[in-house]
Structures are given as structure tokens and as C-alpha cells.
Amino acid sequence: MSDSLTRAEPVSSEPFAAQGVTITLAPPMARLSLRARDRATLEDLLGRKLPAKIGATAGEIACLGPDEWLLRSAQGAAIPLGEGLPLAVTEISERAVCLIVEGPRAAEVLMAGCPLDLELFASGRATRTIFETVEIILIRSGENRFEVEVWRSFAPWLQLALTTAAAQLR
Amino acid sequence: MSGFRLPQCGRIDRSRPVSFSFDGTVYQGYAGDTLASALLANGVMLLGRSFKYHRPRGVLGAGSEEPNALVSVTRGPGRFTPNLRATGVEIYGGLTASSQNRWPSLKTDLGAINDRLGMFLPAGFYNKTFMWPRSFWERLYEPAIRRMAGLGEAPTEIDPDHYGATYAHCDLLIVGAGPAGIDAALEASATSKRVILIDEQDEPGGGALADPALWPWLEESLKDLAAAPNITVLSRTTAFGYYHDNFIGAVERLTDHLPHPAAGLREKLWRIRAGEVILAQGAIERPLVFAGNDVPGVMLASAARTFLHRYGVAVGKRVALMAAHDSGWLDIFALARAGVAVAGIIDVRESVAAPLLTEAEQLGLTIHLGHSVIDVHGRLAVKGVTIARNNGAAAARLACDALLMAGGWTPSVHLWSHSKGSLAWRDELGAYVPDRANEQTRCVGACSGKWNFGSGLVLDALPTPRDPARIKAFVDFQNDVTARDIRLAVREGFKSIEHIKRYTTTGMATDQGKTSNLNGLQIASTALGLPVVDIGLTTFRPPYTPQTFGALAGHAKDALFQPTRKTTIDGWAEENGAVFELVAQWRRARYFPKAGEDMHAAVNRECRAVRASVGIFDASTLGKIEVVGPDAAEFLNRMYTNPWKALEPGRCRYGLLLKEDGFITDDGVSARLAPDRFHLTTTTGGAARVLNMMEDYLQTEWPDLNVWLTSTTEQWAVIALQGPLARKLLEPLVSGIDLSEQAFPHMAIREGTICGVPTRLFRVSFTGELGFEINVPAAYGRALWERLMADGAAYDITPYGTETMHVLRAEKGFIIVGQDTDGTVTPYDAGLDWAVGKKKPDFVGKRSLARPDIAAAGRKQLVGLLTDDPADVLEEGAQIVADPAQAIPMTMLGHVTSSYWSETLGRSIAFALVAGGQGRLGETLHIPMPDKVVTAKVSGMVFYDPAGARLNV
Amino acid sequence: MLLIHCPYCDEQRAELEFAYAGEAHIARPDDPAAMSDEDWQYYLFVRANPRGRHHERWRHTHGCGRFFNAVRDTLSDKFEVTYKAGEPRR
Structure with missing residues (x-):
């Protein structure tokens, strides 16, 4: 993005490994908040299908609320802003970072502070929820892989909480 | 020596002897022992002193119901735990335990004078006696009573342990892995349920066991x-509380039973959400109420059986039983069969079931039916009993050295x-049992009132020929509450068990x-001549047993707090040496002192630099909300006090921003990026609140927008x-934006790039200077900041x-919401009339501005204050009066909200909320201050460059 | 900690994800300027606070973000039903 300015991440990108789980900072990605009362207006704008059910994902897009979708992509795709249309596209690429919690004991680590029943949280699901007092978006991107989106100023706390919980596994 | 280890029985591991210390003396026990069982095996009957009378006490029970044998355990610096039940402390090599509430020693305790004075320490004694003079309470009575009464010492060092x-x-x-709980689990093991x-x-x-x-x-x-994959068994785990919707709190103790230092977490908090809960918590045996029932060596019959079979310990060499229930007979039979001498079976009932009599005769035991113990001999240990x-x-x-009590059973309905x-009262059990469930839960086994221990007689206290007012039963x-105390409370007019409990402290x-x-209830019932159900039942509240603060805090400590x-x-x-302050959850740089500077010197230098050359400030914490959609301007127009529709991109x-009550709740500068897109800013602390408030209006009042x-x-x-x-400084770094005054005036926004990175560049000022x-x-x-610092070196x-930032904004008369306002300040009170769109038909809070009290004269209004002595910097929060000579309490006109030394002006400045200030x-x-009275003149709030000449350049 | 059924997510979620938002079905008047001081005061400050069945608002703040309505018994703390904002009073 810039020739002269370098990025700074809020947490170390050094992976953390414990018995049965690794915690890694995901590379930067583009994020957009997509909002519309009528899903079709967004689908027309983007030229792609959106998941209909809250909590579902379709490829790069997760449905977080009745009128809210989160698009995350590795490459920043140019998305039209849809000026004047009854919808909202908002750039939030740098609002959050993503911690990837992966391994057979990943769910156990997350349940240290997340009240969801992750055994019943199927692969492919995504939801906004909470880890102790910190809001997160949790995406299960594989049987043993969770992606945790967290606002950048909370990321150091969450990374410490997750690595502490992982180190405490017996 | 009254207790001893039996050669065969028990579940302890005799191949693993363990040495531990109690009150400085080293003893031997075995792996599998509790502190209580190991001490009893060593003949130690005296484990503590009671709360109020400092009476010698031993072990009453064998589990978590134990009221007497409270001990302190030290596991090194900071690892001191008071008030542990000796019946639940597992011994390990090097365990260091001590008794409590005694001085100078457990055997010779000067506090025991209270026991001699016991006649003068009835229920309510402290409330009745230490009434006057009033001033003596804080200085004399309370400290003295606190020293005398109480449990173990509170630890004073920071707990170095980790908790999960x-x-x-x-x-x-x-909950509960006794036979009933295990049966329930076995039944569920055949299902797919997660258990x-x-x-x-x-x-x-x-x-x-x-x-x-x-x-x-x-x-x-x-x-x-x-072997069942669907079942998780957690031992050493106490379910301490049962909360809404089958949410159960439990603490697992991980290392307290291991020699220290042990690796890993000390305890772990389990927050369990269950579809269904089965409570299998069992029942607790009831003591009997008679004179001397607290002498060390008097204990529950079931506890004696547990010490025998589980730990291989006889609780005495010659043991007597005082029974009102069949179960005690079975317990003493077990002791007799294990070779313990039995001094006799005393049962208050005139007759008992024939099989019990037969078995007692076969074992050669002496039986005293229709008898009761009326006194216990011995002070530090039982030496014998008198029966009548x-x-x-x-x-x-x-003659005996231990006396077992079998008073019947109380279902453990705590979690229920x-x-x-x-709960429903069952006369034949003399106990409350679970009745109707409020959650998806049921009780099984003894805690539901179902047990196979036989039957018994329910009574309040054992009959005695002695004067009940002169014995301690x-x-x-x-809490050292006697039957006499409860009867006294009833005589003094207390009728509800809730009141009797608080007056006597029974059960507290x-x-x-x-x-x-239940013994307390029965005594009150008899004294009042009312059935138990008419007296009520006190409420059980979490925790079931005391838990450590560490466990409840879990991982929320230190950096994770x-x-x-x-x-x-x-x-x-x-x-770069910033001194920080916390604003909401944010850490913000407060000032950047150079070597030798205090805060005032640093702030004065920073202020001079901004006014003279250029200052750089991290404003990232400001709340930001992007408002997007065709109705964005209409929405903001309804939310904010001023008009937004005509604002040009x-x-x-x-x-x-007001609340509907008309009071200021937030403010900020916002920009229109496009016809349908706004970039709002809020205060740092108000970000989440403002977004929530706006979402509320949008979702529920104007969902059509x-x-x-x-x-x-x-x-x-x-x-x-x-x-x-x-x-x-900025010009060379920015591309795509003309920074000139003409192209980019004050209160404008432009989008472009800076150092190749996209930027939304605001031309705004919270300082009164040219600003971006x-x-x-x-x-x-961070990279941009460093670039600006490097390039800005040329401009100092x-x-x-x-x-x-606070000083500079105050010089310009800008308020800080939450500092200069307090939730009772309207725009008119704050002198912000210009920000109210009077032609707008409606906005949030508008109607309230016309309420009579809001429009009334004499409201507190924000004004400037200039002290007569320019060197006097007022204290924020100081109260303001019109006449300092008036009598105390004075009539307060208001208070100082902001006050600073203004380096720019060479004098102090302040804002204040003052009645009728404008x-x-x-x-x-x-x-008026403690040392002097400061005088000040009311002024306008803009102290510096009122015409704004420095802005529009 | 309560379990609350979010009518938008159609799931029971932990109370931690939610925020209470006061009594339900108190609509902002269409024309506040036309209201008497007394009526406005009533709208602003007076709430039913019943013992028993209470209509109230919650927000699934740390979830789908939606405000919704609920009927909860203030004695037992139990939810009777939750329903979407804008739906008729239950």
C-alpha cells in the first residue's frame, strides 16, 4: 500500500505453540462491512451470493446479523461503494486483526473464556460473541481451526489470554 | 491418647507414609489421609478453639459439613489459606498446618475466659452492651471484639498462585459421586448424552467409601x-453455586494436595451449562443437642464410621453412642466389629427395632434405652459421660473417650x-426435602430424602433434669450458638427464623x-409452640462451601485482569518517556516530560510549542462511527441538535448529542464525505454508548430509514x-489535497494520500491553532507519526x-463532556445555544428543552472563572459561594469543573457550573478552601483569541 | 447467568452477549412538540415496573446487534418469550 510507511501489528506475529494447539496472527487482509435490509441489493452490487442465515458463511463472506455481512479477503478487491443505493459498504480492513487458533485442542482453549458451546459450533459457522469481556468474531474454518477476529486494541489482551489458556492445558 | 490407627482397614496407602506438621509438631500419616484422620490416628483430638467462647473443639464430622476443625495451611510465602476444614485437607509430605483463634497456644488459650463468662454473653450481647458512649465503639469495643472473635487470619501477601x-x-x-450419582452416570453412559x-x-x-x-x-x-467416552469425572471439584438456566459454578482443586511447589494451576473455575442437572449430594447427619456436646471427642456417628472404614482410624479406645436414630447403631456395630471397645449404646427412644437389639446383644454391647446423655466430662477431650x-x-x-451422636439425617438441599x-417438610424425617423443581433438575438418593439408614425420633434437644438455662448445649x-440463645431470642419476641438467625447468628x-x-428450627418451634413450617426456613445461598478469591477470579488477574x-x-x-493516564479502557499519553521536568514544566513547554510552532498529538482513541446510506443526513438531523442536511460534502x-431528557451526553466533530456517507467522531469514553444509542433509535424508532x-x-x-x-510540515507529505486556506478551509475534510497511504484529512482544531x-x-x-517527528524536527x-490538550482547549472555551458536564447540563446551561437548531421541528431531546424546570431561571450554567490572584489555580471540584462569611452549612452556588495554569496567558483559568452563572x-x-478563601470573577469561557484569528490562516 | 433466545439468531445464547435496554413498547411520540409537559414527563420517566410479567427490551450487543422484545417474569427471572422489534406486544 505504501512505499515509505511500514505496517505495525498490535501483537507479535511469532506463532505460539502448546500441547495440541497453535495460535498465530493471520496476515493482513481486506475487510468490508456490508449492510442492507434486502440481501439482493448487495448481491446485485457485488455480483455474488451472500449467505442468508445469521451465522452462516459462504466463501469469504459471513452473515453476522439480519442486515450485516462481513467480507474478508486476502487480496483487497475493489468493491463499488454503491452510492445512493439502500445499502452500506464500509472499509474496516484495519479495525481488527485475526488470531488463528488451530489444533485438536483449539476449542478447549477458546472455551476458557467464550461461553459458546463450541462442540456444537459446526465448521463453516461464524458469529460475533465474547471472550470474557472482549468482543470477538469467531469463525470456525475447519474441524480444528478457528479464526478469531478482534479489534486491534484488544488483540494483545486476547493473545495473552489465549496463549495463557493454551499453556495451561493439562 | 484417645485415637489410634487400626491395623487392617481403610483405603489409605500404608506403603506411603507421609510426615506433616500441625502447630509445629511433626506427625506421621499415610497417603490418602486427611489432616483430620491423620491427627486422630495420632491421638490428637483438640484441633481448634471456638469462635466466641474459645472452647476447645475437635472433629465433629468427616467431610465438608465440618464446623469445628478449621485450620490454616501454609504453602510458602503468599500461599497461606485460613479456615480450611481439616476433614477436607489431604496430607502430603511437608504439609504445614496450624490451629486458629487461640493465644498463646491451643491448649492454653487466654480467650477461653469468655467461656467462664458465658452466662454474661447471651444472644445479642454485643448489640445490647457496647452501646455507649458512642465514640467508644470504633476505638475500643470493635477493635477489642475483633481481636477476640473470629476465624483464621487473612493473608497479607499477594497470592503468587495461578488459577484457570x-x-x-x-x-x-x-453433582455428587456417591452411589446415587454413580448410578445416574452409569445409566447415562449408555446414551449419547455428554455427561x-x-x-x-x-x-x-x-x-x-x-x-x-x-x-x-x-x-x-x-x-x-x-471407559465411557461420553462421561467426564471431575474429582476434588466443588459445585458451589447453582444459577439461572442450569448454570453451575464449580471449583476444581488441582495442586493443594501435592507437595509444594507444584507445577501448574492451583485451582480452576468451571462455568458449566447443563441441559439437565441431577443433584446427588447426599445427606448430612444431625448432631444431638445436650450439655457438653462440643467437647473434643463428641462427634457424628457417621463420621466415626468414615474414619474407621476409609482411613483405618478408631476415633476412641472406648466409645459410647448417643442415638435418636437407627443409623448410629449400625455405625457403632461397625466399630465394635473392628475391635473397638464400646462403652454403651444410649438411645433416647424407649424402644428400637428388634434386629438392632439382637445384633447389639450378639456383639455384647450394653444398651440404655429411654436414656440421654446429660453431661460430658473432660475439657480438652472426652473422659466420660453422665446419662439419665x-x-x-x-x-x-x-467412662469413654469418644461419644458418637446419631440425631438423624438432613438432606443436602443447598444447590437445589x-x-x-x-422444599416440603417431612415430619418423619424432621427435615425439608426437595419438592417442586424450578429448573431442569432433580434430586436422587439421600438428598431427596430417600435413604436406608432406618428411622429415628425427631426432637429439639435431649431431655435433661438440669436447668436448661444453665447448660451449654x-x-x-x-458460631457458638446454644439452645439457650435461641430460646432467649424467642422470649425476646423473635418469631421468624430469619430474625432468630440474624439475632443469634445461628447458621450464619x-x-x-x-x-x-434443623436443630435450631426445632428448638425455635418448641419454644414458640408452632409447627416448624410456620417458622420458615432460611435461604441457602452460594457458595456451598467457602471458595478462594483466586478461584473465583480465575485467569482475570495481573495483565489479564x-x-x-x-x-x-x-x-x-x-x-519516549510518556506519562500515561487511563481514559475509559484506553491508556493515553498524558505528557512527555524531558529530563528534570515535572508535569507542570512539561505541560507548559508543550503548550508553548503548539502556540508557537507545531505540536503532535495521538487522537486515535476518539470514537468514530461511519454513517452510510441514502438517509444518513436525515438520521443525523434527527439525532443531533444542529442541522445536518445542508452540510456539503x-x-x-x-x-x-442530547439524551431524550435534554441533557448533553456527547459531542464531536463530524464530516460529510459524500451525500450518503458521514464520518462521525465521539468522545473517547462515549464511543460505545453513542453507537448503542444511535442503533437504538435507528432499529426501534426509525426502522424505515x-x-x-x-x-x-x-x-x-x-x-x-x-x-x-x-x-x-504536512504539505510535502500529502498528495491529492490542496492544503491552502482557500481550497481547504477550517472545518473541512479531504481524502487523498499521505506518504502513499490513504488518508481522511480533517482540518479541525481543538487547540485554537491552525490544525489538522x-x-x-x-x-x-506509528510509521506516519515517526515520519512526522523526523520531518518536524526542523519546526521544533x-x-x-x-x-x-486539556489546557489548550480550555483556553479556547471548549468543553469536555463528562468533565464540564455531568448529565444535568443542557446546551443552554453550557452556553452552546448556537449549536441548537431552533428551526428544526424535532431532534432527540428537543421537547425536554421546553420543560418548565429546564427553562427556569437560576439553573447552574457553565461560565469562566478568573481568580483575583492570577497565580491561584483553583481545585477542580471546589465549591463556590457568594458570601464566605455566611454560617456553615453554606449555600453552594456550584463548583469548579476545569482549572489550569495557562502558560499562554500567564495566569490561571477555570470553568465552573454556577447557579444563574450567565x-x-x-x-x-x-x-472557600481549607487554608484560605479564593476570590474569582465570573467571565466568559473563551480566554484566548476569541475572534478565531489564528484558525483561519 | 441467563440463557436468552435471540429472535433474530433463533438461538439461545449466554446473557453475557446481551444488554438490557429498559421497558418495551414505549414508542417515541410522533410529534413531541404537541405533547403537554405532563405527557412528555410520563413518556420520559414513568415505567410500569411490574411484579411478574414484564415487557422489556434487550439487545444482542455481542451477537447480531439487534434490539428485540421479551416477556420476562420479574419474580422467577424466567423468559416467557422473545420477539423481534416492531412485532405486536405479546
Whole structure:
């Protein structure tokens, strides 16, 4: 993005490994908040299908609320802003970072502070929820892989909480 | 020596001897012993002193119901735990335990004078006696009483241990791994349910651990449970509370039973959500109420059986039984069969079931039916008992060194009661049993009132020929409440058990009356001549047993106590010596002292730099909301006090947000980026609140509006460049934006790039100087800051913090919502009339501005204050009066909200909320302080450059 | 900690994800300027606070973000039903 300015991440990108789980900072990605009362207006704008059910994902897009979708992509795709249309596209690429919690004991680590029943949280699901007092978006991107989106100023706390919980596994 | 280890029986591991110390003396026990069983095996009967009378006390029970044997355990510096029940402390090599509430020693305790004075320490004694003079209470009575009374010492050092926490989910949670709980788990093992079975003891089994006949079954069952993939068994785990919707709190003790230092977490908090809960908590045996029932060596019959079968310990060499229930007979038979001499069976009943009599005769035991113990001999240990016929005749003395009590059984309904399940009284049990459930839960086994221990007689106290007013027959052992105290409370007019409890403190100790509640109820019932159900039942509340603060805090300590939010530039501030302050959860740089500078010197230098050249400030914490959609302007017009529809894209406006009650709740400068897109800012602390309030209106009042709100606080790093040289510094770095005054005036926004990174560049000023707020994607904030610092060196660029920001804004008369306002200030009170769109038909809070009280004269209004002595800097919060000579209490006119030394003006400045303030311009007011009265004149709020000449350049 | 059924997510979620938002079905008047001081005061400050069945608002703040309505018994703390904002009073 810039020739002269370098990025700074809020947490170390050094992976953390414990018995049965690794915690890694995901590379930067583009994020957009997509909002519309009528899903079709967004689908027309983007030229792609959106998941209909809250909590579902379709490829790069997760449905977080009745009128809210989160698009995350590795490459920043140019998305039209849809000026004047009854919808909202908002750039939030740098609002959050993503911690990837992966391994057979990943769910156990997350349940240290997340009240969801992750055994019943199927692969492919995504939801906004909470880890102790910190809001997160949790995406299960594989049987043993969770992606945790967290606002950048909370990321150091969450990374410490997750690595502490992982180190405490017996 | 009264107790001893039996050669054969018990579940202890005799191949693993363990040495430990109690009150400095080293003893031997075996792996599997509790501190109580190991001390009893060593003949130690005296374990503590009671709360109020300092009476010698031994072990009453064998489990978590134990009220007497409270000890302290030290595991090294900071690892001191008081008030542990010796019956639950597992011994390990090097365990260091001590007794409590005694001085100078357990055997010779001077506090025991209270016991001699016991006649003068009835229920309510402290409330009745230490009434006057009033001043003596804090200085004399309370400290003295505190020293005399009480449990163990509170630890004074920081706890170095680590604690964990987790949530867990299951379809079925079973609390209690006795036979009933294990049966329930076995039944569920054949299903696909996720099952958690928790038990507070070191091994599952509950009552079965004290019944060798059940051991083969237990071993088989535990094997089956271990093999079942759907069952998790948690031992050493106490379910301490049952909360809404089958949410159960439990603490697992991980290392307290291991020699220290032990690796890993000390305890772990389990927050369990269960589909269904089965409570299998068993029942607790009831003591009997008679004179001397607290002498060390008097204990529950079931406890004696547990010590025998589980730990291989005889609680005495010659043991007597005082029974009102069949179960005690079975317990003493077990002791007799193990070779313990029996001094006799005393049963208050005139007749008992024939099989019991037959078995007692076969074992050669002496039986005294229709008798009661009326006195216990010995002070530090039982030496014998006096028994009498129930009609008082024919007293006899039996020599013994332990006396077992069998008073019947109380179902453990604690968690059931937490869940708000109802209870039903059962006369034949003399106890409350679970009735109607309030959650998806049921009780099984003894805690449901179903047991096979036989039957018994329910009575309040044993008959005695002695004057009941002159004997100490204990009901609540831990709080030293006697039957006499409860009868006294009734005589003094207390009728409800809730009142009797609070007056006598019965049931209010750390054991919550596990062994005493029902005896207390029965005594009150008899004294009042009312059935028990008419007296009520006290409420059980969590925790079931005391838990450590560490366990409840879990991982929420030290760095994990709560998040400290840091901006992307925070690291630079830290490396450059910033002093920080917390604002909401954010850590913000307050000032940047150079060597030798205090806060005032640093702030003065920072202020001078902004006014003279250029200052740089991290404003990233400001709340930001992107408002997008065709109805964006309409929405803002309804929310804010001022008009928004006509604001042109590329321009900014100050927005003032009221609550519907008309009071200021937030403010900020916002920009229109496009016809359908606004970039709002809020105060740092108000960000979440404002977004929530706006979402509320949008979703529930105006759901027809096509507009959406997104928090972008953390998307952008914001760097404020403020000062006359700001443009010079910025110009070479920016492309795509003409920075000239004509092209880019004050209160405008432009989009372009800075150092190749996209920016939303605001031309705004919270300082009164030419200023820019540079928004860049957060990841680039620090790099841009460093670039500006490097390039700005030529202009003497100076980083400044929140303190300087506050001074500079005050010089310009800008308020801080939450500091200069307090939730009772309207725009008119704050002098912000200009920000109210009077032609707008409606906005949030408008109608309230016309309420009579809001429009009334004499309201507190924000004004400036200039002290007569320019060197006097008022204290924020100081009260203001018109006449300092008036009598105290004075009539307060208001208070100082902001006050600073203004380096720019060479004098102090202040804001104040003053009654009728805007009508008092020029008036002298007085601020009485402890050492002097400060005088000040009411002024306008803009102290510097009122025409704004420095802005539009 | 309560379990609350979010009518938008159609799931029971932990109370931690939610925020209470006061009594339900108190609509902002269409024309506040036309209201008497007394009626406005009633709208602003007076709430039913019943013992028993209470209509109230919650927000699934740390979830789908939606405000919704609920009927909860203030004695037992139990939810009777939750329903979407804008739906008729239950």
C-alpha cells in the first residue's frame, strides 16, 4: 500500500505453540462491512451470493446479523461503494486483526473464556460473541481451526489470554 | 491418647507414609489421609478453639459439613489459606498446618475466659452492651471484639498462585459421586448424552467409601465410567453455586494436595451449562443437642464410621453412642466389629427395632434405652459421660473417650435451593426435602430424602433434669450458638427464623448451618409452640462451601485482569518517556516530560510549542462511527441538535448529542464525505454508548430509514498536528489535497494520500491553532507519526499529551463532556445555544428543552472563572459561594469543573457550573478552601483569541 | 447467568452477549412538540415496573446487534418469550 510507511501489528506475529494447539496472527487482509435490509441489493452490487442465515458463511463472506455481512479477503478487491443505493459498504480492513487458533485442542482453549458451546459450533459457522469481556468474531474454518477476529486494541489482551489458556492445558 | 490407627482397614496407602506438621509438631500419616484422620490416628483430638467462647473443639464430622476443625495451611510465602476444614485437607509430605483463634497456644488459650463468662454473653450481647458512649465503639469495643472473635487470619501477601477458568457444556451434569450419582452416570453412559460427574472429595464414591461391602461395586462402576467416552469425572471439584438456566459454578482443586511447589494451576473455575442437572449430594447427619456436646471427642456417628472404614482410624479406645436414630447403631456395630471397645449404646427412644437389639446383644454391647446423655466430662477431650433416664431419674456415669451422636439425617438441599426449587417438610424425617423443581433438575438418593439408614425420633434437644438455662448445649458449633440463645431470642419476641438467625447468628457461619439449621428450627418451634413450617426456613445461598478469591477470579488477574487498550502509537510514547493516564479502557499519553521536568514544566513547554510552532498529538482513541446510506443526513438531523442536511460534502460540523431528557451526553466533530456517507467522531469514553444509542433509535424508532452505522474507531489512527507551522510540515507529505486556506478551509475534510497511504484529512482544531487531524489506516499510524517527528524536527515539533490538550482547549472555551458536564447540563446551561437548531421541528431531546424546570431561571450554567490572584489555580471540584462569611452549612452556588495554569496567558483559568452563572458576568464569587478563601470573577469561557484569528490562516 | 433466545439468531445464547435496554413498547411520540409537559414527563420517566410479567427490551450487543422484545417474569427471572422489534406486544 505504501512505499515509505511500514505496517505495525498490535501483537507479535511469532506463532505460539502448546500441547495440541497453535495460535498465530493471520496476515493482513481486506475487510468490508456490508449492510442492507434486502440481501439482493448487495448481491446485485457485488455480483455474488451472500449467505442468508445469521451465522452462516459462504466463501469469504459471513452473515453476522439480519442486515450485516462481513467480507474478508486476502487480496483487497475493489468493491463499488454503491452510492445512493439502500445499502452500506464500509472499509474496516484495519479495525481488527485475526488470531488463528488451530489444533485438536483449539476449542478447549477458546472455551476458557467464550461461553459458546463450541462442540456444537459446526465448521463453516461464524458469529460475533465474547471472550470474557472482549468482543470477538469467531469463525470456525475447519474441524480444528478457528479464526478469531478482534479489534486491534484488544488483540494483545486476547493473545495473552489465549496463549495463557493454551499453556495451561493439562 | 484417645485415637489410634487400626491395623487392617481403610483405603489409605500404608506403603506411603507421609510426615506433616500441625502447630509445629511433626506427625506421621499415610497417603490418602486427611489432616483430620491423620491427627486422630495420632491421638490428637483438640484441633481448634471456638469462635466466641474459645472452647476447645475437635472433629465433629468427616467431610465438608465440618464446623469445628478449621485450620490454616501454609504453602510458602503468599500461599497461606485460613479456615480450611481439616476433614477436607489431604496430607502430603511437608504439609504445614496450624490451629486458629487461640493465644498463646491451643491448649492454653487466654480467650477461653469468655467461656467462664458465658452466662454474661447471651444472644445479642454485643448489640445490647457496647452501646455507649458512642465514640467508644470504633476505638475500643470493635477493635477489642475483633481481636477476640473470629476465624483464621487473612493473608497479607499477594497470592503468587495461578488459577484457570473455563466454560463447559453438557447434556447432563451430576453433582455428587456417591452411589446415587454413580448410578445416574452409569445409566447415562449408555446414551449419547455428554455427561459431567463432579465430586468434591479426592476420590469418587461418597458414602460408599465408608462401606467396604460396596467397594467391589465401586471399583467396577468407576472402571465402567472411565471407559465411557461420553462421561467426564471431575474429582476434588466443588459445585458451589447453582444459577439461572442450569448454570453451575464449580471449583476444581488441582495442586493443594501435592507437595509444594507444584507445577501448574492451583485451582480452576468451571462455568458449566447443563441441559439437565441431577443433584446427588447426599445427606448430612444431625448432631444431638445436650450439655457438653462440643467437647473434643463428641462427634457424628457417621463420621466415626468414615474414619474407621476409609482411613483405618478408631476415633476412641472406648466409645459410647448417643442415638435418636437407627443409623448410629449400625455405625457403632461397625466399630465394635473392628475391635473397638464400646462403652454403651444410649438411645433416647424407649424402644428400637428388634434386629438392632439382637445384633447389639450378639456383639455384647450394653444398651440404655429411654436414656440421654446429660453431661460430658473432660475439657480438652472426652473422659466420660453422665446419662439419665428421660424422666430424670437414676443418673449413671460411663467412662469413654469418644461419644458418637446419631440425631438423624438432613438432606443436602443447598444447590437445589440455589436453583429455587421448593422444599416440603417431612415430619418423619424432621427435615425439608426437595419438592417442586424450578429448573431442569432433580434430586436422587439421600438428598431427596430417600435413604436406608432406618428411622429415628425427631426432637429439639435431649431431655435433661438440669436447668436448661444453665447448660451449654450447642446448636451452631462454628458460631457458638446454644439452645439457650435461641430460646432467649424467642422470649425476646423473635418469631421468624430469619430474625432468630440474624439475632443469634445461628447458621450464619462459613458452614451456613449444615449441621445446625434443623436443630435450631426445632428448638425455635418448641419454644414458640408452632409447627416448624410456620417458622420458615432460611435461604441457602452460594457458595456451598467457602471458595478462594483466586478461584473465583480465575485467569482475570495481573495483565489479564482487564484489557488496557493501546493505540498504534502507544509504543512510541512509551519509548519516549510518556506519562500515561487511563481514559475509559484506553491508556493515553498524558505528557512527555524531558529530563528534570515535572508535569507542570512539561505541560507548559508543550503548550508553548503548539502556540508557537507545531505540536503532535495521538487522537486515535476518539470514537468514530461511519454513517452510510441514502438517509444518513436525515438520521443525523434527527439525532443531533444542529442541522445536518445542508452540510456539503467535504465540510465538517460540531455535533452536540442530547439524551431524550435534554441533557448533553456527547459531542464531536463530524464530516460529510459524500451525500450518503458521514464520518462521525465521539468522545473517547462515549464511543460505545453513542453507537448503542444511535442503533437504538435507528432499529426501534426509525426502522424505515436506509442508513447503517459502523464503528470505525479502530480502523483509523488519528494524528493531530496543531500549530502555526502545521501546514508547512504536512504539505510535502500529502498528495491529492490542496492544503491552502482557500481550497481547504477550517472545518473541512479531504481524502487523498499521505506518504502513499490513504488518508481522511480533517482540518479541525481543538487547540485554537491552525490544525489538522490525519486519519490513516491504523497499521500505518506509528510509521506516519515517526515520519512526522523526523520531518518536524526542523519546526521544533513537540509531542503533547492529554494534559496539554486539556489546557489548550480550555483556553479556547471548549468543553469536555463528562468533565464540564455531568448529565444535568443542557446546551443552554453550557452556553452552546448556537449549536441548537431552533428551526428544526424535532431532534432527540428537543421537547425536554421546553420543560418548565429546564427553562427556569437560576439553573447552574457553565461560565469562566478568573481568580483575583492570577497565580491561584483553583481545585477542580471546589465549591463556590457568594458570601464566605455566611454560617456553615453554606449555600453552594456550584463548583469548579476545569482549572489550569495557562502558560499562554500567564495566569490561571477555570470553568465552573454556577447557579444563574450567565447573569453573573463580572461578579466576584468565593471559593472557600481549607487554608484560605479564593476570590474569582465570573467571565466568559473563551480566554484566548476569541475572534478565531489564528484558525483561519 | 441467563440463557436468552435471540429472535433474530433463533438461538439461545449466554446473557453475557446481551444488554438490557429498559421497558418495551414505549414508542417515541410522533410529534413531541404537541405533547403537554405532563405527557412528555410520563413518556420520559414513568415505567410500569411490574411484579411478574414484564415487557422489556434487550439487545444482542455481542451477537447480531439487534434490539428485540421479551416477556420476562420479574419474580422467577424466567423468559416467557422473545420477539423481534416492531412485532405486536405479546
